[in-house]
Amino acid sequence: GAVVSQHPSRVICKSGTSVKIECRSLDFQATTMFWYRQFPKQSLMLMATSNEGSKATYEQGVEKDKFLINHASLTLSTLTVTSAHPEDSSFYICSARGGGGAGYNEQFFGPGTRLTVL
Amino acid sequence: AQRVTQPEKLLSVFKGAPVELKCNYSYSGSPELFWYVQYSRQRLQLLLRHISRESIKGFTADLNKGETSFHLKKPFAQEEDSAMYYCALSAANSGGYQKVTFGTGTKLQVIP
Numbered sequence: 039g040a041v042v043s044q045h046p047s048r049v050i051c052k053s054g055t056s057v058k059i060e061c062r063s064l065d066f067q068a069t070t071m072f073w074y075r076q077f078p079k080q081s082l083m084l085m086a087t088s089n090e091g092s093k094a095t096y097e098q099g100v101e102k103d104k105f106l107i108n109h110a111s112l113t114l115s116t117l118t119v120t121s122a123h124p125e126d127s128s129f130y131i132c133s134a135r136g137g138g139g140a141g142y143n144e145q146f147f148g149p150g151t152r153l154t155v156l
Numbered sequence: 157a158q159r160v161t162q163p164e165k166l167l168s169v170f171k172g173a174p175v176e177l178k179c180n181y182s183y184s185g186s187p188e189l190f191w192y193v194q195y196s197r198q199r200l201q202l203l204l205r206h207i208s209r210e211s212i213k214g215f216t217a218d219l220n221k222g223e224t225s226f227h228l229k230k231p232f233a234q235e236e237d238s239a240m241y242y243c244a245l246s247a248a249n250s251g252g253y254q255k256v257t258f259g260t261g262t263k264l265q266v267i268p
Contacts, residue, residue: 131199145202147199148199
């Protein structure tokens, strides 16, 4: 199957700093990438959907100025958590979906990034 | 709005026993339904999707539009089936984008 990588896998930062997380599709072109947040023992919550070359679509309640998403190429999307605070500590997961025919909606998930804000 | 409900947080069964992980959804149109699985210390991966009507690792799931359900079943559980299972629904949102909504997940524990 298709492979999606995330970097870094873990990051610890001080409150007030910004953190960038990269999501790459390694062997396919991802027309759409998704960013999720997962709290301990809870489900994945979609934060935003990004299509290559256009602005990301954020879910209700997600601050676009705090969680900056860039999808500059068909293989790379980045999530920047700006002015991070302890409540932003979470597990962030990206997924990617390539182009396909109608009904082809499989997403390939990255391994996730554990963010800890001190 | 689309919603996915997995009523059980934890399901424990003995090896060899049948398994049924429940999933109910709400969506007014025609959604696509998926089951994803996450084994310990591994990433989330697709297990099966309703449009394929396939059996993966002995698991099957049938979309029941009348009951708005997509339960995951396996006749004989194996220890390696122990994992977290997520039901997901993909449908176009008001903006025309395909959005995937995940259920809260069910942890399947197969007891040897």
